[in-house]
Amino acid sequence: xxxxxxxxxxxxxxxxxxxxxxxxxxxxxxxxxxxxxxxxxxxxxxxxxxxxxxxxxxxxxxxxxxxxxxxxxxxxxxxxxxxxxxxxxxxxxxxxxxxxxxxxxxxxxxxxxxxxxxxxxxxxxxxxxxxxxxxxxxxxxxxxxxxxxxxxxxxxxxxxxxxxxxxxxxxxxxxxxxxxxxxxxxxxxxxxxxxxxxxxxxxxxxxxxxxxxxxxxxxxxxxxxxxxxxxxxxxxxxxxxxxxxxxxxxxxxxxxxxxxxxxxxxxxxxxxxxxxxxxxxxxxxxxxxxxxxxxxxxxxxxxxxxxxxxxxxxxxxxxxxxxxx
Amino acid sequence: xxxxxxxxxxxxxxxxxxxxxxxxxxxxxxxxxxxxxxxxxxxxxxxxxxxxxxxxxxxxxxxxxxxxxxxxxxxxxxxxxxxxxx
Numbered sequence: 001x002x003x004x005x006x007x008x009x010x011x012x013x014x015x016x017x018x019x020x021x022x023x024x025x026x027x028x029x030x031x032x033x034x035x036x037x038x039x040x041x042x043x044x045x046x047x048x049x050x051x052x053x054x055x056x057x058x059x060x061x062x063x064x065x066x067x068x069x070x071x072x073x074x075x076x077x078x079x080x081x082x083x084x085x086x087x088x089x090x091x092x093x094x095x096x097x098x099x100x101x102x103x104x105x106x107x108x109x110x111x112x113x114x115x116x117x118x119x120x121x122x123x124x125x126x127x128x129x130x131x132x133x134x135x136x137x138x139x140x141x142x143x144x145x146x147x148x149x150x151x152x153x154x155x156x157x158x159x160x161x162x163x164x165x166x167x168x169x170x171x172x173x174x175x176x177x178x179x180x181x182x183x184x185x186x187x188x189x190x191x192x193x194x195x196x197x198x199x200x201x202x203x204x205x206x207x208x209x210x211x212x213x214x215x216x217x218x219x220x221x222x223x224x225x226x227x228x229x230x231x232x233x234x235x236x237x238x239x240x241x242x243x244x245x246x247x248x249x250x251x252x253x254x255x256x257x258x259x260x261x262x263x264x265x266x267x268x269x270x271x272x273x274x275x276x277x278x279x280x281x282x283x284x285x286x287x288x289x290x291x292x293x294x295x296x297x298x299x300x301x302x303x304x305x306x307x308x309x310x311x312x313x314x315x316x317x318x319x320x321x322x323x324x325x
Numbered sequence: 326x327x328x329x330x331x332x333x334x335x336x337x338x339x340x341x342x343x344x345x346x347x348x349x350x351x352x353x354x355x356x357x358x359x360x361x362x363x364x365x366x367x368x369x370x371x372x373x374x375x376x377x378x379x380x381x382x383x384x385x386x387x388x389x390x391x392x393x394x395x396x397x398x399x400x401x402x403x404x405x406x407x408x409x410x411x
Binding site (some may be wrong): 072075077081152156157158159233235236237304306307308309 | 346352387392
Protein backbone atom coordinates (compact mmCIF):
# COMPACT_ATOMS: atom_id res chain seq x y z
CA UNK A 1 0.00 0.00 0.00
CA UNK A 2 1.19 3.53 -0.77
CA UNK A 3 2.73 5.31 2.17
CA UNK A 4 1.77 8.77 3.37
CA UNK A 5 4.84 10.94 3.79
CA UNK A 6 3.36 14.34 4.50
CA UNK A 7 0.38 15.52 6.46
CA UNK A 8 -0.86 17.37 3.38
CA UNK A 9 -1.36 14.01 1.69
CA UNK A 10 -3.72 12.84 4.40
CA UNK A 11 -7.29 12.17 3.37
CA UNK A 12 -9.28 14.97 5.00
CA UNK A 13 -12.25 14.09 7.20
CA UNK A 14 -15.24 13.20 5.10
CA UNK A 15 -17.58 16.09 4.36
CA UNK A 16 -20.44 13.86 3.20
CA UNK A 17 -22.50 14.76 6.28
CA UNK A 18 -23.53 18.42 6.14
CA UNK A 19 -23.18 20.25 9.43
CA UNK A 20 -26.06 22.26 10.89
CA UNK A 21 -24.00 25.36 10.13
CA UNK A 22 -23.93 24.51 6.40
CA UNK A 23 -27.73 24.17 6.44
CA UNK A 24 -28.03 27.71 7.86
CA UNK A 25 -25.67 29.07 5.21
CA UNK A 26 -27.72 27.52 2.40
CA UNK A 27 -30.97 28.66 4.02
CA UNK A 28 -29.72 32.27 4.13
CA UNK A 29 -28.64 32.15 0.48
CA UNK A 30 -31.99 30.68 -0.58
CA UNK A 31 -33.88 33.37 1.35
CA UNK A 32 -31.86 36.18 -0.25
CA UNK A 33 -32.47 34.82 -3.75
CA UNK A 34 -36.19 34.36 -3.01
CA UNK A 35 -36.53 37.96 -1.77
CA UNK A 36 -34.58 39.36 -4.71
CA UNK A 37 -36.56 37.36 -7.27
CA UNK A 38 -39.88 38.28 -5.66
CA UNK A 39 -39.29 41.99 -5.22
CA UNK A 40 -36.72 42.56 -7.94
CA UNK A 41 -38.58 40.97 -10.84
CA UNK A 42 -42.07 39.88 -9.90
CA UNK A 43 -43.15 43.00 -8.03
CA UNK A 44 -42.34 46.36 -9.61
CA UNK A 45 -41.80 48.21 -6.36
CA UNK A 46 -41.15 51.90 -5.92
CA UNK A 47 -37.53 53.03 -5.58
CA UNK A 48 -37.68 53.58 -1.82
CA UNK A 49 -39.47 50.28 -1.22
CA UNK A 50 -36.95 48.35 -3.34
CA UNK A 51 -34.10 50.10 -1.56
CA UNK A 52 -35.74 49.43 1.81
CA UNK A 53 -36.14 45.71 1.08
CA UNK A 54 -32.48 45.46 0.15
CA UNK A 55 -31.49 47.36 3.28
CA UNK A 56 -33.52 44.80 5.27
CA UNK A 57 -31.75 41.88 3.57
CA UNK A 58 -28.35 43.46 4.28
CA UNK A 59 -29.37 44.26 7.86
CA UNK A 60 -30.47 40.66 8.48
CA UNK A 61 -27.18 39.32 7.16
CA UNK A 62 -25.15 41.95 9.03
CA UNK A 63 -26.91 41.26 12.35
CA UNK A 64 -26.46 37.49 11.93
CA UNK A 65 -22.78 38.03 11.08
CA UNK A 66 -22.35 40.35 14.06
CA UNK A 67 -23.97 37.85 16.46
CA UNK A 68 -21.74 35.00 15.27
CA UNK A 69 -18.61 37.18 15.19
CA UNK A 70 -19.27 38.36 18.77
CA UNK A 71 -19.87 34.78 19.93
CA UNK A 72 -16.63 33.74 18.22
CA UNK A 73 -14.82 36.64 19.91
CA UNK A 74 -16.07 35.43 23.30
CA UNK A 75 -14.33 32.10 22.68
CA UNK A 76 -10.97 33.84 22.74
CA UNK A 77 -9.35 34.93 25.97
CA UNK A 78 -9.11 38.57 27.02
CA UNK A 79 -6.20 40.32 25.36
CA UNK A 80 -6.00 37.84 22.49
CA UNK A 81 -5.73 39.43 19.06
CA UNK A 82 -8.46 37.22 17.60
CA UNK A 83 -10.93 38.45 20.23
CA UNK A 84 -10.48 42.09 19.18
CA UNK A 85 -10.40 41.10 15.52
CA UNK A 86 -13.74 39.31 15.55
CA UNK A 87 -15.37 42.06 17.62
CA UNK A 88 -14.31 44.55 14.96
CA UNK A 89 -15.28 42.29 12.05
CA UNK A 90 -18.73 41.92 13.62
CA UNK A 91 -19.25 45.68 13.31
CA UNK A 92 -18.26 45.96 9.64
CA UNK A 93 -21.48 44.68 8.12
CA UNK A 94 -23.64 46.80 10.43
CA UNK A 95 -21.71 49.95 9.48
CA UNK A 96 -22.06 49.14 5.76
CA UNK A 97 -25.77 48.54 6.14
CA UNK A 98 -26.21 51.72 8.19
CA UNK A 99 -24.55 53.73 5.41
CA UNK A 100 -26.79 52.04 2.85
CA UNK A 101 -29.83 52.90 4.97
CA UNK A 102 -28.91 56.57 5.34
CA UNK A 103 -29.84 57.10 1.69
CA UNK A 104 -33.45 56.48 2.77
CA UNK A 105 -33.40 59.70 4.80
CA UNK A 106 -36.12 62.18 3.82
CA UNK A 107 -35.28 64.82 1.26
CA UNK A 108 -32.43 62.99 -0.44
CA UNK A 109 -34.06 61.03 -3.21
CA UNK A 110 -34.35 62.81 -6.56
CA UNK A 111 -37.49 60.74 -7.13
CA UNK A 112 -39.25 62.54 -4.27
CA UNK A 113 -41.74 64.98 -5.86
CA UNK A 114 -41.88 68.69 -5.06
CA UNK A 115 -39.42 71.04 -3.35
CA UNK A 116 -37.76 70.01 -0.10
CA UNK A 117 -36.78 72.34 2.71
CA UNK A 118 -33.00 73.13 2.62
CA UNK A 119 -32.67 72.40 6.36
CA UNK A 120 -34.13 68.91 5.86
CA UNK A 121 -31.73 68.24 2.98
CA UNK A 122 -28.75 69.44 5.04
CA UNK A 123 -29.78 67.36 8.06
CA UNK A 124 -30.14 64.24 5.91
CA UNK A 125 -26.86 65.04 4.15
CA UNK A 126 -25.08 65.23 7.51
CA UNK A 127 -26.47 61.80 8.44
CA UNK A 128 -25.12 60.35 5.17
CA UNK A 129 -21.78 62.08 5.80
CA UNK A 130 -21.55 60.55 9.29
CA UNK A 131 -22.38 57.13 7.81
CA UNK A 132 -19.69 57.61 5.15
CA UNK A 133 -17.13 58.64 7.80
CA UNK A 134 -18.02 55.57 9.90
CA UNK A 135 -17.62 53.39 6.83
CA UNK A 136 -14.18 54.91 6.21
CA UNK A 137 -13.20 54.28 9.85
CA UNK A 138 -14.43 50.68 9.56
CA UNK A 139 -11.92 50.18 6.72
CA UNK A 140 -9.12 51.40 8.99
CA UNK A 141 -10.39 48.91 11.58
CA UNK A 142 -10.30 46.13 8.97
CA UNK A 143 -6.74 47.09 8.00
CA UNK A 144 -5.74 46.91 11.69
CA UNK A 145 -7.44 43.50 12.06
CA UNK A 146 -5.65 42.10 9.00
CA UNK A 147 -2.29 43.47 10.11
CA UNK A 148 -2.62 41.96 13.61
CA UNK A 149 -3.86 38.64 12.19
CA UNK A 150 -0.89 38.39 9.83
CA UNK A 151 1.44 39.14 12.77
CA UNK A 152 -0.24 36.45 14.92
CA UNK A 153 0.08 33.83 12.20
CA UNK A 154 3.71 34.75 11.63
CA UNK A 155 4.38 34.15 15.34
CA UNK A 156 2.84 30.68 15.19
CA UNK A 157 5.50 29.71 12.63
CA UNK A 158 3.22 29.31 9.62
CA UNK A 159 5.22 29.44 6.41
CA UNK A 160 4.66 32.44 4.21
CA UNK A 161 5.57 32.76 0.54
CA UNK A 162 4.55 35.92 -1.26
CA UNK A 163 4.32 34.99 -4.95
CA UNK A 164 4.41 37.21 -8.03
CA UNK A 165 0.64 36.80 -8.40
CA UNK A 166 0.21 38.21 -4.91
CA UNK A 167 2.04 41.39 -5.90
CA UNK A 168 -0.19 41.60 -8.97
CA UNK A 169 -3.27 41.15 -6.76
CA UNK A 170 -2.10 43.99 -4.48
CA UNK A 171 -1.53 46.27 -7.49
CA UNK A 172 -4.95 45.42 -8.94
CA UNK A 173 -6.68 46.08 -5.62
CA UNK A 174 -4.86 49.41 -5.27
CA UNK A 175 -5.97 50.30 -8.79
CA UNK A 176 -9.60 49.43 -7.98
CA UNK A 177 -9.37 51.43 -4.73
CA UNK A 178 -8.06 54.44 -6.65
CA UNK A 179 -10.81 54.13 -9.27
CA UNK A 180 -13.43 53.94 -6.52
CA UNK A 181 -12.12 57.09 -4.84
CA UNK A 182 -11.66 59.03 -8.10
CA UNK A 183 -15.24 58.30 -9.14
CA UNK A 184 -16.76 58.48 -5.66
CA UNK A 185 -17.15 62.19 -6.35
CA UNK A 186 -19.52 61.32 -9.22
CA UNK A 187 -21.34 58.73 -7.08
CA UNK A 188 -22.11 61.26 -4.38
CA UNK A 189 -23.31 63.82 -6.89
CA UNK A 190 -25.60 61.32 -8.63
CA UNK A 191 -26.99 59.81 -5.44
CA UNK A 192 -27.31 63.08 -3.53
CA UNK A 193 -28.44 65.64 -6.14
CA UNK A 194 -30.41 67.70 -3.61
CA UNK A 195 -27.40 67.95 -1.27
CA UNK A 196 -25.30 69.18 -4.21
CA UNK A 197 -27.90 71.85 -4.98
CA UNK A 198 -29.02 72.85 -1.48
CA UNK A 199 -26.09 72.08 0.84
CA UNK A 200 -22.97 72.25 -1.36
CA UNK A 201 -20.65 72.87 1.63
CA UNK A 202 -21.18 69.23 2.69
CA UNK A 203 -19.76 67.91 -0.58
CA UNK A 204 -16.25 69.13 0.33
CA UNK A 205 -16.43 67.01 3.50
CA UNK A 206 -17.51 63.98 1.46
CA UNK A 207 -14.41 64.44 -0.71
CA UNK A 208 -12.14 64.62 2.37
CA UNK A 209 -13.65 61.41 3.77
CA UNK A 210 -13.16 59.65 0.43
CA UNK A 211 -9.47 60.60 0.33
CA UNK A 212 -9.02 59.18 3.85
CA UNK A 213 -10.81 56.05 2.65
CA UNK A 214 -8.19 55.60 -0.07
CA UNK A 215 -5.46 55.30 2.59
CA UNK A 216 -7.54 52.75 4.50
CA UNK A 217 -8.30 50.74 1.34
CA UNK A 218 -4.63 50.73 0.36
CA UNK A 219 -3.72 49.25 3.77
CA UNK A 220 -6.57 46.74 3.51
CA UNK A 221 -5.35 45.67 0.05
CA UNK A 222 -1.80 44.96 1.18
CA UNK A 223 -2.66 43.23 4.47
CA UNK A 224 -5.63 41.49 2.84
CA UNK A 225 -3.42 39.75 0.29
CA UNK A 226 -0.97 38.79 3.06
CA UNK A 227 -3.75 37.18 5.13
CA UNK A 228 -5.17 35.53 1.98
CA UNK A 229 -1.73 33.97 1.39
CA UNK A 230 -1.62 32.70 4.99
CA UNK A 231 -5.15 31.29 4.63
CA UNK A 232 -4.17 29.55 1.40
CA UNK A 233 -1.12 27.99 2.99
CA UNK A 234 -3.02 26.69 6.04
CA UNK A 235 -4.00 23.57 4.09
CA UNK A 236 -7.78 23.94 4.37
CA UNK A 237 -9.81 24.02 7.57
CA UNK A 238 -12.58 26.23 8.91
CA UNK A 239 -10.31 29.09 10.03
CA UNK A 240 -8.89 29.48 6.51
CA UNK A 241 -12.43 29.45 5.08
CA UNK A 242 -13.44 32.15 7.56
CA UNK A 243 -10.59 34.48 6.59
CA UNK A 244 -11.08 33.90 2.87
CA UNK A 245 -14.77 34.76 3.19
CA UNK A 246 -14.01 37.95 5.14
CA UNK A 247 -11.45 38.97 2.52
CA UNK A 248 -13.88 38.23 -0.30
CA UNK A 249 -16.41 40.43 1.51
CA UNK A 250 -13.89 43.28 1.55
CA UNK A 251 -12.89 42.75 -2.09
CA UNK A 252 -16.49 42.59 -3.36
CA UNK A 253 -17.38 45.70 -1.37
CA UNK A 254 -14.44 47.54 -2.90
CA UNK A 255 -15.30 46.36 -6.42
CA UNK A 256 -18.86 47.48 -5.88
CA UNK A 257 -17.66 50.94 -4.87
CA UNK A 258 -15.53 51.26 -8.00
CA UNK A 259 -18.30 49.87 -10.21
CA UNK A 260 -20.93 52.27 -8.84
CA UNK A 261 -18.47 55.13 -9.25
CA UNK A 262 -17.85 54.33 -12.90
CA UNK A 263 -21.59 53.95 -13.59
CA UNK A 264 -22.25 57.30 -11.89
CA UNK A 265 -19.50 58.90 -13.94
CA UNK A 266 -21.26 57.67 -17.10
CA UNK A 267 -24.55 59.12 -15.84
CA UNK A 268 -23.01 62.53 -15.12
CA UNK A 269 -21.52 62.52 -18.61
CA UNK A 270 -24.99 62.30 -20.10
CA UNK A 271 -25.03 58.69 -21.29
CA UNK A 272 -28.69 57.53 -21.50
CA UNK A 273 -29.71 55.95 -18.23
CA UNK A 274 -32.24 53.36 -19.46
CA UNK A 275 -29.77 50.50 -19.03
CA UNK A 276 -28.03 52.11 -16.12
CA UNK A 277 -30.86 51.23 -13.72
CA UNK A 278 -30.02 47.55 -14.28
CA UNK A 279 -26.37 48.43 -13.76
CA UNK A 280 -27.23 50.07 -10.42
CA UNK A 281 -29.22 46.99 -9.39
CA UNK A 282 -26.11 44.89 -10.12
CA UNK A 283 -24.26 47.17 -7.71
CA UNK A 284 -26.88 46.50 -5.05
CA UNK A 285 -26.54 42.76 -5.61
CA UNK A 286 -22.80 43.12 -5.13
CA UNK A 287 -23.48 44.79 -1.78
CA UNK A 288 -25.81 41.97 -0.73
CA UNK A 289 -23.22 39.42 -1.91
CA UNK A 290 -20.51 41.13 0.12
CA UNK A 291 -22.72 41.02 3.23
CA UNK A 292 -23.36 37.34 2.56
CA UNK A 293 -19.61 36.69 2.38
CA UNK A 294 -19.18 38.41 5.75
CA UNK A 295 -21.98 36.24 7.13
CA UNK A 296 -20.18 33.15 5.74
CA UNK A 297 -16.89 34.24 7.28
CA UNK A 298 -18.43 34.78 10.70
CA UNK A 299 -20.30 31.46 10.49
CA UNK A 300 -17.12 29.52 9.58
CA UNK A 301 -15.23 31.08 12.49
CA UNK A 302 -18.15 30.40 14.83
CA UNK A 303 -18.18 26.79 13.66
CA UNK A 304 -14.40 26.55 14.19
CA UNK A 305 -14.76 27.89 17.73
CA UNK A 306 -17.87 26.03 18.83
CA UNK A 307 -18.48 22.85 16.86
CA UNK A 308 -18.11 19.51 18.56
CA UNK A 309 -15.06 17.52 17.62
CA UNK A 310 -15.80 15.09 14.86
CA UNK A 311 -13.62 12.07 15.19
CA UNK A 312 -12.83 11.30 11.57
CA UNK A 313 -14.29 7.96 10.54
CA UNK A 314 -11.14 7.43 8.53
CA UNK A 315 -8.98 7.52 11.67
CA UNK A 316 -9.09 3.74 12.07
CA UNK A 317 -8.51 3.08 8.39
CA UNK A 318 -5.63 5.55 8.48
CA UNK A 319 -4.19 3.65 11.41
CA UNK A 320 -4.40 0.31 9.58
CA UNK A 321 -3.07 1.95 6.41
CA UNK A 322 -0.03 3.31 8.19
CA UNK A 323 0.65 0.07 10.06
CA UNK A 324 0.44 -1.99 6.91
CA UNK A 325 3.05 0.02 4.95
CA UNK B 326 9.16 0.82 4.86
CA UNK B 327 7.01 0.94 7.96
CA UNK B 328 6.22 4.36 9.35
CA UNK B 329 7.71 4.90 12.83
CA UNK B 330 5.27 4.96 15.72
CA UNK B 331 6.25 8.59 16.42
CA UNK B 332 5.46 9.60 12.87
CA UNK B 333 2.19 7.72 13.12
CA UNK B 334 1.22 9.63 16.27
CA UNK B 335 2.04 12.94 14.57
CA UNK B 336 -0.08 12.09 11.55
CA UNK B 337 -2.96 10.95 13.73
CA UNK B 338 -2.74 14.26 15.64
CA UNK B 339 -2.65 16.28 12.43
CA UNK B 340 -5.65 14.35 11.20
CA UNK B 341 -7.61 15.28 14.31
CA UNK B 342 -6.87 19.03 14.06
CA UNK B 343 -7.06 19.35 10.27
CA UNK B 344 -10.76 20.13 9.89
CA UNK B 345 -10.44 23.13 12.22
CA UNK B 346 -7.07 24.70 11.41
CA UNK B 347 -5.98 22.96 8.21
CA UNK B 348 -3.36 20.27 7.65
CA UNK B 349 -0.36 22.57 7.20
CA UNK B 350 -1.19 24.68 10.26
CA UNK B 351 -1.77 21.53 12.33
CA UNK B 352 1.54 20.04 11.21
CA UNK B 353 3.38 23.33 11.89
CA UNK B 354 1.90 23.72 15.37
CA UNK B 355 2.54 20.09 16.28
CA UNK B 356 6.13 20.23 15.01
CA UNK B 357 6.79 23.33 17.09
CA UNK B 358 5.19 21.75 20.14
CA UNK B 359 7.36 18.62 19.69
CA UNK B 360 10.46 20.83 19.57
CA UNK B 361 9.33 22.67 22.69
CA UNK B 362 8.91 19.45 24.70
CA UNK B 363 12.37 18.40 23.57
CA UNK B 364 11.35 15.46 21.43
CA UNK B 365 11.67 14.46 17.79
CA UNK B 366 8.87 13.39 15.47
CA UNK B 367 10.31 9.90 15.09
CA UNK B 368 10.94 9.48 18.80
CA UNK B 369 7.50 10.61 19.94
CA UNK B 370 5.64 8.12 22.11
CA UNK B 371 2.09 7.94 23.43
CA UNK B 372 3.31 9.02 26.87
CA UNK B 373 4.54 12.32 25.34
CA UNK B 374 1.08 13.22 24.06
CA UNK B 375 -0.27 14.81 27.29
CA UNK B 376 2.76 17.14 27.40
CA UNK B 377 2.43 17.82 23.69
CA UNK B 378 -1.25 18.66 24.13
CA UNK B 379 -0.43 21.06 26.95
CA UNK B 380 2.19 22.84 24.86
CA UNK B 381 -0.04 22.91 21.82
CA UNK B 382 -3.04 24.49 23.55
CA UNK B 383 -1.99 28.18 23.61
CA UNK B 384 -1.06 28.12 19.92
CA UNK B 385 -4.31 26.37 19.01
CA UNK B 386 -6.37 28.82 21.03
CA UNK B 387 -5.19 31.73 18.85
CA UNK B 388 -6.96 30.02 15.94
CA UNK B 389 -10.08 28.46 17.46
CA UNK B 390 -10.48 29.98 20.92
CA UNK B 391 -9.78 28.64 24.39
CA UNK B 392 -12.76 26.31 24.71
CA UNK B 393 -12.29 24.54 21.38
CA UNK B 394 -8.52 24.35 21.94
CA UNK B 395 -9.25 22.63 25.26
CA UNK B 396 -11.59 20.16 23.55
CA UNK B 397 -9.13 19.47 20.75
CA UNK B 398 -6.23 18.86 23.11
CA UNK B 399 -8.42 16.62 25.30
CA UNK B 400 -9.33 14.64 22.20
CA UNK B 401 -5.64 14.44 21.37
CA UNK B 402 -4.83 13.04 24.81
CA UNK B 403 -7.62 10.47 24.63
CA UNK B 404 -7.60 9.43 20.99
CA UNK B 405 -3.91 9.72 20.22
CA UNK B 406 -2.29 9.39 23.60
CA UNK B 407 -4.70 6.77 24.88
CA UNK B 408 -5.21 8.64 28.15
CA UNK B 409 -8.71 8.11 29.45
CA UNK B 410 -8.88 10.98 31.96
CA UNK B 411 -7.73 14.46 30.89
